[in-house]
Amino acid sequence: MSGSSAQSAALVQDLEELVTCESFSSDLEAVARSAQVVAGMGARHLGARPELLVIDGVTHLRWTFGTPRVLLLGHHDTVWPIGTLRTHPWSVADGVARGPGVFDMKAGLVQMFHALAGLGSLDGVTLLVTGDEETGSATSSKLIEDTARGLTATFVTEASADGGALKTARKGTSLYTVDVHGKAAHAGLEPEKGANAGVELAHQILAIAGLGSGGTTVTPTVLSGGTTFNTVPARATVGVDVRVETLAEQARVDAEMRALRPVVPGTRLEVQGGPNRPPLEARMSAGLYTLAQKLAAELGLAPLASAAVGGASDGNFTAGVGCPTLDGLGAVGGGAHADHEHVVLAEMPGRTALLRGLVEATLGRG
Structure with missing residues (x-):
């Protein structure tokens, strides 16, 4: 198996592990089980266990390496009630993965771990994976703000906009x-x-x-x-x-x-x-988006597009405390919160490489 084929297979294997562990936001026991699976995956790729932060019963995870400068942000909860796997099972066909939460946003978590696993050093990196984004981040908003305050950049691995566009503004x-x-x-x-x-x-x-x-x-x-x-x-x-x-x-x-x-x-x-x-205003992402365009060209990826969207994410909180934030760096696909939720698997290696390049460049190692 070639290196690229092995990487793609590893990405799919990890994605299956996360999707088949259901994590409905309102079921706190399910979210806690999911946190353990995410923690184990992170430990395999990063060589360290996270802090498990339980706030009002909701389980969040944070890894911190050295003095933080860059934050990678995501969530492991989904909108899908427990038992959805019976009607929307994990599947891969014709290069497309399906299952509850595959696009929003478990593929983004997989890409996050694989991107960082390829770095020579994790010094300066913080990862935060929350457990209540889909219900408004009531228990995690302060945690997000405190973690992001004063950092150089936040990269949010929420799913992309249509066609893989990065989300440079959110209402x-x-x-x-x-x-x-x-x-x-x-x-x-x-x-x-x-x-x-x-x-x-x-x-x-x-x-x-x-x-x-x-x-x-x-x-x-x-x-x-x-x-x-x-x-x-x-x-x-x-x-x-x-x-x-x-x-x-x-x-x-x-x-x-x-x-x-x-x-x-x-x-x-x-x-x-x-x-x-708060809104993620375009001015908070402009510099990082320009950097992403440059890196995409160097990696031989298709030219990046940008999108301003009405939906909010936890990236709104990081931008709100003054941290430059680029969102939509996760999966390419569609159907968030809908029956046709899916991820285009061929896009995952390139998005992983782009995220790795952004972290390296922001830390001055690119």
């Missing part, structure tokens, strides 16, 4: 719940004695939807309210998803959400939530 996210408190009354006998929370919610939904501007989207999502057909609703609620390109826009929307005022007499508003992830 920041904010999440809100708006509760309307009204007053119940009989809808037939004396509706005038009530304060209709449902009608008030309708006013608020229109006001909230109007807060979007340019690249900022403000989207009312989950709605609920009322108890019975013949009762004026005393309570109604809407969830709000916000996506922004800049910190300034995130602050503007936050201020306007908190400035909402009721229209229907007798009702009261309660706004909860706020910014979840």
